[in-house]
Amino acid sequence: MLGLQVRLHHIAPGGIRLTRSGWEVTLKLLPPSRIGCPASILPPRLASAGVAAMLPRPTRPSRRGFLKIGSLGLGGLTLPNLLRAESAAGVRSSHKSVILIYLVGGPPHQDMFDLKPDAPKEVAGPWKPVATNVTGVQICEAFPKLARNMDKLAIVRSLVGNQADHDAAQTFHGHHPRKPAPAGGWPQLGSAVAKVQGAVGPAVPPFVSLCYTCTHGPYNEPGPGFVGPAASPFRAMGQTREDMVLRGITVNQLAERKALLAGFDDLRRDIDATGGMKGMDAFTQQAFGLLTSSRMAEALDVSREPLAVRERYGTGDPKLFMDANGAPRVPQSLLMARRLVEAGARVVTLNYSKWDWHGGLNAEGRANNSIFLREKEDFPVFDQCVSALVEDLHARGLDKDCTVVVMGEFGRTPKISAQVGRDHWPAVNCVLLAGGGMRTGQVIGATDKIAGEAVSRPVTFAELFATLYHNLGIDVNQVTLPDLTGRPQYLVEDNAQPVRELL
Template identity: 75%
Template sequence: LNGLAERKNLLRSFDHMRRDVDAKGMLKGMDTFNEQAFGLLTSSRLADALDLSKEHPHTVERYGTGDPTKFIDGNGAPRVPQSMLIARRLIEAGARVVTLNYSKWDWHGGMKAEGRDNNSIFVREKEDFPIFDKCVSALIEDLHQRGMDKDCSVVIMGEFGRTPKISNIVGRDHWPQVNCALVAGGGMKMGQVIGATDRIGGEASQRPVKFGELYSTLYHNLGINTNEVTLNDINGRPQFLVEDNAQPMPELV
């Protein structure tokens, strides 16, 4: 009942904000995209998308529930797999891009990191990865079952890889030489492993893929031609969306 009351209060606050903004004429100064975003944030569709009680219990169970009490260590996001289910519902409600953070971002520490056994990366991996594997596979399966796999792209990645050798605290540091990404949906050709590294994961040994190629592929899925579309920088000069004339990956499109 408390949760229901909180959702009602949230929806009521959206309604008040919408009426206040309309009365002040602020919507007239927004461009089309900002107006669409504001419309989603102030509509009942957002509250509906966040309400998992409207989802079939089997679907909620398929994504998993996780344990939201185990993430609190000062440098991470909630380890809550239902976030991926909410992401799917947000797309159905009209959102065009949804970004999620999952679990701990700091993977430097090894055994007894920060003086706590339960904070070591080895313990965290054993806890995190099974939960993550379950909710990611559920999301991809769900998108296919709903016929959304051709229109919705899923990208799972970080900013960089991790050092192939362990550090002096039995952890992994930043390693920009090699990274990896998992992509699905978007009408792309699936069932592939593109590229390879040496045996220790230190350097790319086959088909190095640049970030720009992946970004160009995602823009392609959105119907944006990176060879033509530009955005003006703060000095008013047009800049292409990706560097080095990067093109969509032929293996995927």
């Protein structure tokens, strides 16, 4: 279910229609005399072009009330200009956010962040551990950039309570899919946050998904659950993004709209002094915000970043799905995620590559599907883009406000299979964390000599998600949401608390 779909169509001189799953709102341009205000109070360009009124009733603001809405960010308000305007006005533009990176299929924890060089050969694999910039902490030699940034990272080596099947749900909401769920199902993190906190501003939805749709259904996000479709993510990688353009408008009509936008830019910036827009439903508010600001579209346009920044993240082909049913290996999704949280998104999710490396033939019949050949392909790209994101957050002052969490649905078997792969291993998993004002430069938990079981400080999914909610400013001990029966539900189970070592 799309959290928002904006379709812009020309329907009449001065009219634009917005639709979302059957809902329709019309934005029409009317002369000042039609809404009961003298043209003399408007800037000249706006007086000649007309002003906007929302139709149909009863959600339409009053004629006087509309003027109190003021400037809605129309015309010329690019993302950099908006940020500068907020700074000049003394407005705190920072907000708490989470970027959740899902490694589709379950990555091999013992080959990445929990190497066991002294284990038997059939367990250890070919990789050697390398020292990081934190004394005593070692990770895979294929991650030299992450090793140099270990002081900005935290590794949980003892995530327990994983499932054994491919199902992304637990990775996105923290609840085991085999346990009973409340009526309507658990909402994923972004949907719960959208319901509890709402949007930072009108131009950017609180929850944006950069996840590509996988042909293997269980790899996809679980959805909003009992909080309902209004809290679904804005899906920026599909039809929604394509609909963020004007269609069927002539050059003259476009010029008329540009004149209107330029006029609105001269009006007051104190949006909606009376709170009249609160009467609009959630879909209309999001649609109107997207229509009247370029902020979202610019955040999705990574070409606006300097070439040097884009090259630091690396490139990938969004049409090349790993093993056909995984996700593409697109490093610039991480750059787009950073731009989105800067623009105002609270939660951004993305899926990255395909990590289900059992060995043998892959889904396309490739014989060279050895886990170690695949790691040799994927690890350097992963090292580059995740390091670039972490460095960017610190360079831009976002490391206290934006949390990054990287994980898959389970770990992999300690013993290497006859097909030169590793199979599903729910007993223990690894998580990589950064930002969020957390205590980084540390490893939490430990596993046994073959990375098969947690032997110290086991961390549950509920504790991990309690930490993410805490970093977003949500108290999991206090906040509840009603399920479809009206019963209040806490966001995490088992009275779980945030991971104290990270706070």
